[in-house]
Structures are given as structure tokens and as C-alpha cells.
Amino acid sequence: MNDPVAPVARVASDAPVAPVVPDVSSAEMLRVALAGLLDGLPARQAAGAVERLIANYRGSTPTDAPILRDRADVAAYAAYRMPATFEAVRSALEAFVAAVPGWVPAGHVDVGGGTGAATWAVAATWEGTRPVTVLDWAEPALALGRELAAAHPALRDVRWQRARIGAALTLEPTDLVTVSYVLNELTEADRAAVVEAAAAAAQAVVVVEAGTPAGYARVIEARDRLIAAGFHIAAPCPHSAACPIVPGTDWCHFSARVSRSSLHRQVKGGSLAYEDEKFSYVAATRLPVTPAPARVVRRPQIRKGQVLLDLCEPDDQLRRRTITKRHGDLYKAARDTDWGDPWPRPE
Numbered sequence: 044m045n046d047p048v049a050p051v052a053r054v055a056s057d058a059p060v061a062p063v064v065p066d067v068s069s070a071e072m073l074r075v076a077l078a079g080l081l082d083g084l085p086a087r088q089a090a091g092a093v094e095r096l097i098a099n100y101r102g103s104t105p106t107d108a109p110i111l112r113d114r115a116d117v118a119a120y121a122a123y124r125m126p127a128t129f130e131a132v133r134s135a136l137e138a139f140v141a142a143v144p145g146w147v148p149a150g151h152v153d154v155g156g157g158t159g160a161a162t163w164a165v166a167a168t169w170e171g172t173r174p175v176t177v178l179d180w181a182e183p184a185l186a187l188g189r190e191l192a193a194a195h196p197a198l199r200d201v202r203w204q205r206a207r208i209g210a211a212l213t214l215e216p217t218d219l220v221t222v223s224y225v226l227n228e229l230t231e232a233d234r235a236a237v238v239e240a241a242a243a244a245a246q247a248v249v250v251v252e253a254g255t256p257a258g259y260a261r262v263i264e265a266r267d268r269l270i271a272a273g274f275h276i277a278a279p280c281p282h283s284a285a286c287p288i289v290p291g292t293d294w295c296h297f298s299a300r301v302s303r304s305s306l307h308r309q310v311k312g313g314s315l316a317y318e319d320e321k322f323s324y325v326a327a328t329r330l331p332v333t334p335a336p337a338r339v340v341r342r343p344q345i346r347k348g349q350v351l352l353d354l355c356e357p358d359d360q361l362r363r364r365t366i367t368k369r370h371g372d373l374y375k376a377a378r379d380t381d382w383g384d385p386w387p388r389p390e
């Protein structure tokens with residue numbers, strides 16, 4: 044998409060310094076800024092902080108108090124998780140743009156925004172600047188988000204605001220609300236409150252969760268609320284009817300490729316240069332939408348002379364279609380089609 048081409052500031056562990064790398068994308072700016080975070084931090088200490096955090100997240104959520112408590116926690120979260128949550132939100136936004144082409148949000152609120160991954164994804168999707176507010180209850184996350192955002196020319200004026208997500212949450216009117224990897228940390232009542240507040244405030248709402256059965260269930264819960272509030276589903280579904288997946292039998296999720304940092308390799312082992320972030324999402328809007336004609340909901344299976352596509356289709360049915368060489372150009376298109384793409388692919 045329209046990634047701004049602009050100078051980047053390298054963020055060291057204390058303060059941002061002068062721009063050093065011209066002409067880079069948001070993803071590259073984020074990578075450099077995150078690498079700077081760990082400068083001077085002994086590798087063992089960084090890996091230890093990540094492992095503590097993973098253990099915390101495996102504990103019982105929702106919690107009564109922020110999990111991200113201090114700078115070491117948020118630096119570890121940002122370095123370890125932000126590239127993945129950034130890529131997942133960016134994929135969801137890309138699918139949204141395809142369904143609502145030409146629309147550019149004039150304002151953005153990122154609820155439970157933490158260190159701001161979704162603000163980076165929005166900046167990677169739509170060029171230009173807009174008023175942006177990040178709401179979170181963890182002050183250290185907001186502080187680090189602000190520090191990282193100094194590296195991106197479009198994010199320097201973001202408001203980093205402390206707020207608790209709950210029944211008392213009201214949002215100022217805005218165009219776009221993102222809720223990325225947050226619902227997992229909320230009670231059922233707070234999940235309802237945040238989605239309802241988002242629907243009341245925004246023209247478009249994008250919810251992203253982990254690509255697990257539980258993450259998908261939270262996305263479906265949000266999707267139902269958004270439809271009840273009068274929204275149309277822009278992506279991933281090709282329709283705004285009920286999801287055809289029988290609860291408990293499967294879950295709709297997608298995959299985004301993320302470059303692995305040296306910290307990742309240290310924590311997870313192995314030498315792969317990338318990993319695939321699995322995520323579930325819904326992008327909905329009050330604007331008119333042209334959703335995908337159908338959506339590829341599993342990795343396509345390429346066999347000799349044929350491609351098997353598992354599709355969610357506009358008559359709210361799941362179908363497997365076999366595209367063979369006899370289909371000519373459609374076969375060529377099927378070979379280039381990926382999990383999560385619309386089908387047929389646009390020209």
C-alpha cells in the first residue's frame with residue numbers, strides 16, 4: 044500500500060536521535076527502532092524478560108492490573124511481539140482497503156494500543172498524517188510507544204493517553220478504531236463495552252486477535268456486535284450473514300509472515316529467518332463495502348495440474364473448489380493465490 048517514504052530516527056534505549064536512514068518503509072522504520080531498543084541490553088537479560096512475559100500471558104487473563112509493568116516488560120513485549128502484531132494488523136487493513144477503496148481515515152483511535160503496533164500499521168496502509176490517539180492503562184507501554192513513534196514522521200504527534208477499558212469507556216468520534224490483541228485480556232462485559240464504544244464512535248472498526256479457536260470466538264462475538272450496531276463486514280468475510288463455521292469444529296484464521304529478529308531466534312531457537320503469525324480478524328464499517336467475491340480460508344493445496352482452494356463464499360457457505368489446467372488463466376491465478384486472498388484475485 045501507500046507506505047510513506049521518509050527519514051527515520053533510530054531510537055536508542057534512552058532518547059531518539061537524529062534521522063539516519065532515508066527512504067524506508069514503515070516496516071523497516073519499525074525494525075530499526077525496535078533493534079535500537081535492545082542496544083546495550085545484555086542478550087540474556089532481554090531473553091529473560093521475554094520469557095517472563097510469555098509466562099505471564101499464559102497465566103490467567105483478564106487481570107486486575109497491567110501485565111506490562113515496567114520498561115523491561117514493555118521493551119521485551121515490543122521487541123518480541125510488536126513486529127508480529129504490526130504485520131497481522133497490516134494484513135487486516137490491507138483486506139479492508141480492498142473492500143473500501145479510496146477511503147482514507149481522517150482520524151484513528153487505537154484502544155489497548157500498548158506500544159502502538161496498530162498505529163504503525165495504519166501509517167503503513169494510508170499515507171499522510173491524521174489525529175491519532177492510543178489508549179491503554181499501562182503507562183510504561185505508552186511511554187515506550189511514544190519513544191518508538193518518534194522514529195516515524197507520521198506518528199510524532201500521536202496522543203498517548205492512559206485509559207481503562209471498561210463500562211465507563213467512551214470514545215471521541217473518529218473514523219477508525221483498532222482493537223488489536225486486546226479482547227483476550229478483557230472480561231466478557233469489558234469486551235462488549237469496548238466493541239460497543241468503538242461502534243458508537245467510528246466509521247470503521249478493525250478487531251484483531253490471535254489465530255486460535257479462542258481468538259476466533261472473540262472475533263465472532265465482536266463481529267456479531269458490529270453487525271447488530273449497523274456495520275457491514277468489509278473483510279475477511281464475503282458477506283455480513285452468520286459465519287458458516289459450526290462453533291467448535293474449526294476456526295477462521297490467517298497468517299502473516301514476520302521477519303525474525305535475533306531476539307526471536309534466541310528465545311525460540313532455530314535459525315529460520317521468518318515465522319508466520321496466525322491471527323483472526325474482522326474489519327467492519329458503516330461505509331458502503333465491496334467485500335471479496337470469496338475468501339481463501341486455508342493454505343491452497345497445489346497438486347499436479349490442479350489447485351484446491353478452500354473458500355468462504357458469498358452465499359455464506361464454505362466450499363472446496365478444484366481449479367485445473369483446463370481453467371486456463373484461472374489456473375494460473377490460483378497457483379499465485381495465497382491463504383487470506385480474495386478469490387478470484389482482482390485483475
Ligand SMILES: C[S@@+](CC[C@H](N)C(=O)[O-])C[C@H]1O[C@@H](n2cnc3c(N)ncnc32)[C@H](O)[C@@H]1O
Nearest residue numbers: 128155156157160179180181207208223224228
Ligand atoms: C497484548 S497487548 C496488545 C498491544 C497492541 N494493541 C498490539 O497489538 O501490539 C494488550 C494491551 O491491552 C492493554 N490492556 C489490557 N487490559 C486493559 C484494560 N482493562 N484497560 C486498558 N488497557 C488494557 C494492555 O496494557 C496491553 O498494552
